Amino acid sequence: EARAKAEAMLERVGLPREAVDRYPSQFSGGQRQRIAVARALICEPRLVVCDEAVSALDLSTQAQVLNLLADLRDERGLSYLFIAHDISVVQFLAQRVVVLYRGQVMESGPVAAVTESPKHPFTQALVAASPVPRPAEQAERRNLRESMGVRTASSVSATPGGCPFRQRCPLATDLCAAERPALRTVGQSDVACHYA
Ligand code: SF4
Incomplete structure (x- = not known):
């Protein structure tokens, strides 16, 4: 029964049933990620934590695995807690987003509000650093990023x-050093910045 379940799950994530007899070295990176998805789903969870699930994959494999995750979510009514540093991946898959900096919440809200109209300087820098496949828009983003004056993490x-x-923020004042900003609602988002 276990073998039949494993074969069916492999097939569902786009691999042949015979793959059940292969060794890890006989799979590509994308196929191994599909196997990771199969392993996570075979116990029929309601919530799956995906920690940088596609960051090691090339762009076309990344798109295939993201589409697979989206299909499985809709088909099985799953929820994902999707941890990523790539805003475009988050935009594709998430409904709500929480932006963390050094483990603290900087901004949270519906994905469209946070990524299209970011209120926190860190979120603004993240969005400006996210690559887009249109050269003119990419140049605009680069100029915006440079004009923001956000210092690098290193x-x-x-x-x-x-x-x-505050050490990286171009808007920091004495208040930012003295008092940690509480999360407060700005538009559709919750933002931890004194000046949002
Ligand atoms: S609270 Fe101050 S340092 Fe922090 S993000 Fe806002 S302006 Fe920048």
């Missing part, structure tokens, strides 16, 4: 107290 060290992003 140029600063963590300092306790205040806003966790």
